[in-house]
Amino acid sequence: MRERQQEADFTPPRGLSNPHVQTLLPRCLPRPRLARDVESLELPDGDFVELNWIRPSPTSSTAPILVLFHGLEGSFHSPYARWLLATASRMGWRAVLMHFRGCGSQPNRLPRAYHSGDTADAYWLTAELSRRYPGALKVAAGVSLGGNMLLKLVAEQGGSGLDLAGAIIVSAPLDLAASADTLHQGFSRVYERHLLKALKRKVAPRLVRGELPLSLNGEALERIDSLRGYDDAVTAPLHGFKGADDYYRRASAGRLLGDIELPTLILHADDDPFMPAALFQRLPQPSAAVHLEITHHGGHVGFMEWRNKRLSPWLARRLARELEGWASLGDSWRSITDHRLSRSDS
Structure with a gap:
């Protein structure tokens, strides 16, 4: 072995x-x-x-x-x-x-x-x-x-x-929480911004069309500046989590x-x-x-x-x-x- x-x-x-x-x-x-x-x-x-x-x-x-x-x-x-x-x-x-x-x-x-x-x-x-x-x-x-x-x-x-x-x-x-925090620091924010841009580009049209049950508009989406913020406002409520912390705790393998x-x-x-x-x-x-x-x-x-x-x-x-x-x-x-x-x- x-x-x-x-x-x-x-x-x-x-x-x-x-x-x-x-x-x-x-x-x-x-x-x-x-x-x-x-x-x-x-x-x-x-x-x-x-x-x-x-x-x-x-x-x-x-x-x-x-x-x-x-x-x-x-x-x-x-x-x-x-x-x-x-x-x-x-x-x-x-x-x-x-x-x-x-x-x-x-x-x-x-x-x-x-x-x-x-x-x-x-x-x-x-x-x-x-x-x-x-x-x-x-x-x-x-x-x-x-x-x-x-x-x-x-x-x-x-x-x-x-x-x-x-x-x-x-x-x-x-460890999703630790990763989200790491991506919000130093040069790693370059990767965070790249991922956020891709995520927002995909979800923004669906918000405009009213397809997603979120209390969020386009302007609020654009103001999100971290993956933790995105997960708190989009990922978590869209998939039945109480917030980003709940999502990270339950989803981390x-x-x-x-x-x-x-x-x-x-x-x-x-x-x-x-x-x-x-x-x-x-x-x-x-x-x-x-x-x-x-x-x-x-x-x-x-x-x-x-x-x-x-x-x-x-x-x-x-x-x-x-x-x-x-x-x-x-x-x-x-x-x-x-x-x-x-x-x-x-």
């Missing part, structure tokens, strides 16, 4: 170790070109999410599946999404990204959006994948907000509630680290500018099912390294190694999963 915590094998290029450089570099580099099929997956409440299936897809119905959940206001076009999906596809995996509600090509139908603790849609998707591909090994990966959501889902469902062999969590804000039963890899940079330093010292001890890899550098979903005489995403290389490990199990993964499920039921 692997050690529960170790230093990751990521080394930033000389002169490019600054956390903000690492965070911003991926946006400056070419992204893999990927063909995709877009599917609208209907949800039980009458809304929908968009699925992005990478082409060409494997012909075998038992080909392994990677399902990816993006970050706050992320999408199929995010650099990390392209790299991770391309990596899985090249390895013969069936790769799919789920756009959270309203993050795809069309606005969602209902008077709500998505948030860091909203696990219902991901649970519905995993059940649908299980129905369509019952014999396929399935691994889920979540990045940033999607990572917090995925870890919370895994904790909620225990060892027997999901048809997943494992989970991969990348740069997840597992870090408090559930000791409850994880599914094999889970967590990748985190100690200098992530979206989170306080030494994040995992603030959180409960992870369970034995969690393997935590922490880098000294890497920024927020950065992890750019110098390899083969060019800048390359270490995340893609690390994902490939993890997927190779799962694929090498072959048919034995089912017996391992069955053993885990029977142990959970006992």
Whole structure:
């Protein structure tokens, strides 16, 4: 069994170790070109999410599946999404990204959006994948907000509630309150302003059309200058929370680290500018099912390294190694999963 915590094998290029450089570099580099099929997956409440299936897809119905959940206001076009999906596809995996509600090509139908603790849609998707591909090994990966959501889902469902062999969590804000406070300080406010602009751009037209049950007008929305303020005025009331503090407390997955039963890899940079330093010292001890890899550098979903005489995403290389490990199990993964499920039921 692997050690529960170790230093990751990521080394930033000389002169490019600054956390903000690492965070911003991926946006400056070419992204893999990927063909995709877009599917609208209907949800039980009458809304929908968009699925992005990478082409060409494997012909075998038992080909392994990677399902990816993006970050706050992320999408199929995010650099990390392209790299991770391309990596899985090249390895013969069936790769799919789920756009959270309203993050795809069309606005969602209902008077709500998505948030860091909203696990219902991901649970519905995993059940649908299980129905369509019952014999396929399935691994889920979540990045940033999607990572917090995925870890919370895994904790909620225990060892027997999901048809997943494992989970991969990348740069997840597992303490949402601490992350909101960190993003409101120093240079990190650049990221906060960028996220706020994207969130406001999406919600403003819906406020004008009267589609959202919020006591908020356009002028009040424009005056919001922090993510905590936005979550207090929009995210929390829109999704049944008493306020930002209630939302952060109930949606943060870090408090559930000791409850994880599914094999889970967590990748985190100690200098992530979206989170306080030494994040995992603030959180409960992870369970034995969690393997935590922490880098000294890497920024927020950065992890750019110098390899083969060019800048390359270490995340893609690390994902490939993890997927190779799962694929090498072959048919034995089912017996391992069955053993885990029977142990959970006992």
